[in-house]
Amino acid sequence: MICNDLSIALAPILARYDKNQIVVVYDQNITLPTDVAGLASHSVYGLSVSETAKSLETVSLVWDFLFEKGITRRGLLIAVGGGILTDLCGFAASTYKRGIDYVNIPSTLLAMIDASSGGKTGFNYHGLKNSIGLFAPPVATLIWPQWLRTLPPQQFLCGFAEMLKTGLIADQCLWSRLLQYDLDTMDIDALTPLIRDCVAVKEQIVAADPREEGIRKTLNFGHTFGHALEELSHTQATPLDHGYAVLYGMIAELYLSVVKLACPKEPLQQLTQLMLHAYGKPQCKCSDRDPLIALMQQDKKNEHAEEINCTLLQAVGQPLINQLITPQEAAEAIDYLFSI
Ligand SMILES: NC(=O)c1ccc[n+]([C@@H]2O[C@H](COP(=O)([O-])OP(=O)(O)OC[C@H]3O[C@@H](n4cnc5c(N)ncnc54)[C@H](O)[C@@H]3O)[C@@H](O)[C@H]2O)c1
Ligand SMILES: [Zn+2]
CATH class of the missing domain: 1.20.1090.10 (Dehydroquinate synthase-like - alpha domain)
Incomplete structure (x- = not known):
């Protein structure tokens, strides 16, 4: 879904979950807007991403966070970031307790166009790109083009x-x-x-x-x-x-x-x-x-x-x-x- 207003798009999705069962994992390179649908008021975890950190270790950091916050099978993970973060979080959510719901909020143009839809999730293993993964679609992908304001031209x-x-x-x-x-x-x-x-x-x-x-x-x-x-x-x-x-x-x-x-x-x-x-x-x-x-x-x-x-x-x-x-x-x- 392309949205002009991320709060309006997110609100009906958030309403389906207990507030204490919602976690947000975001790319540390971006600033989570404090005025969007209370996004920053949930349990929030900032991840540092790179292709070398698109790894099982980083997936396990996300699993650890979900355990620490007591997320059950009725929980929701909201992934905010580029394709590395949405691929990692999609995998972590889809395997945690045999799978919980997740929402993608892509913050790069590549993630908006490609990585955050289509259901492919995963990480790099033994130096091979995306060699471990699952097909597991998010419950929603919310595209808010305003993220692109801070994206470097390259x-x-x-x-x-x-x-x-x-x-x-x-x-x-x-x-x-x-x-x-x-x-x-x-x-x-x-x-x-x-x-x-x-x-x-x-x-x-x-x-x-x-x-x-x-x-x-x-x-x-x-x-x-x-x-x-x-x-x-x-x-x-x-x-x-x-x-x-x-x-x-x-x-x-x-x-x-x-x-x-x-x-x-x-x-x-x-x-x-x-x-x-x-x-x-x-x-x-x-x-x-x-x-x-x-x-x-x-x-x-x-x-x-x-x-x-x-x-x-x-x-x-x-x-x-x-x-x-x-x-x-x-x-x-x-x-x-x-x-x-
Ligand atoms: N699942 C799929 O179908 C699929 C499809 C294509 C690509 N991918 C994967 O996507 C990854 C590449 O995604 P990407 O190009 O988004 O890379 P990325 O996630 O590394 O993001 C690129 C850089 O932009 C930064 N960034 C993110 N949002 C920003 C913003 N709004 N403003 C400023 N900086 C921002 C990130 O921190 C990072 O440094 C690859 O790992 C690739 O395998 C997956
Ligand atoms: Zn490509």
């Missing part, structure tokens, strides 16, 4: 990359509206209807395929190359944010869509322009090409060893899942991306 752009992905897989109209959005001003009011429509696309896809067996894989557009770029960058001096990696991944996958599926060139040209204007070029070297291909061959989305599985587009709004690409084709797409 984080804003990360979320916007996932919105661009949604537009590309959904339809030409949404894609065109996203291209018209002014990334120089990052106006929140102009963004709000776009957030609403992108979330609606994700919700529809997830409702049709909650366990990612078919159409939900379209949401992975840009992510085969994107994950490899992100992973490789973390072994180098300049780690790449997920959203930037996905944007670069979409350029590589749009290139392959043109070459292999005769997708029109226009979306590739439009996304390339937008990248140059707002995100900048990827900082990669020719010697990165082979490690990137090796990482893509190990991707957990592949059903057979060595093959590279991608979602590609026949046109904007016409994604095709399970497209197999050869290492040579992958190399060509990487060369294209690095040559821009």
Whole structure:
């Protein structure tokens, strides 16, 4: 639910629980507004989040807090923060006493668009991202775009990359509206209807395929190359944010869509322009090409060893899942991306 007034949206949900059975876990980097639905007057726990702290240890801190506050199976956990916090809290709530209700209040654009809906929860384990987790949807996700006022521009752009992905897989109209959005001003009011429509696309896809067996894989557009770029960058001096990696991944996958599926060139040209204007070029070297291909061959989305599985587009709004690409084709797409 997108809300102008978080208090009004939250009040009917809170009314369903005993006041002493409600806890709030929030990201310490944000300030909990004291005037919102008495949020700050409940039992509150501030967590320090990072990908390295997206761990079993942090999940157990949340469990400990729930025990300490005497939360029963009729309790409610409200998670306020970015995708790391909502993923962790969703997992902690869904496993505590075999599962209690939780509400997501995402505070980053990426969490609003992607992480806080769709029911995936979890944490990193043995260095593998999100390798332990559950599908366990929240009872509600309340999107209050005013959080974005304090979000650093780089984080804003990360979320916007996932919105661009949604537009590309959904339809030409949404894609065109996203291209018209002014990334120089990052106006929140102009963004709000776009957030609403992108979330609606994700919700529809997830409702049709909650366990990612078919159409939900379209949401992975840009992510085969994107994950490899992100992973490789973390072994180098300049780690790449997920959203930037996905944007670069979409350029590589749009290139392959043109070459292999005769997708029109226009979306590739439009996304390339937008990248140059707002995100900048990827900082990669020719010697990165082979490690990137090796990482893509190990991707957990592949059903057979060595093959590279991608979602590609026949046109904007016409994604095709399970497209197999050869290492040579992958190399060509990487060369294209690095040559821009
Ligand atoms: N469950 C899913 O379906 C799903 C989908 C996509 C991503 N994810 C997960 O989401 C995570 C990334 O989420 P993210 O990009 O929100 O990262 P994040 O949670 O790390 O937040 C990014 C940064 O912004 C800060 N922050 C949060 N809200 C803020 C605000 N309003 N103002 C200023 N700073 C603020 C955070 O403290 C953090 O430093 C990853 O762990 C990823 O695996 C999950
Ligand atoms: Zn993503």
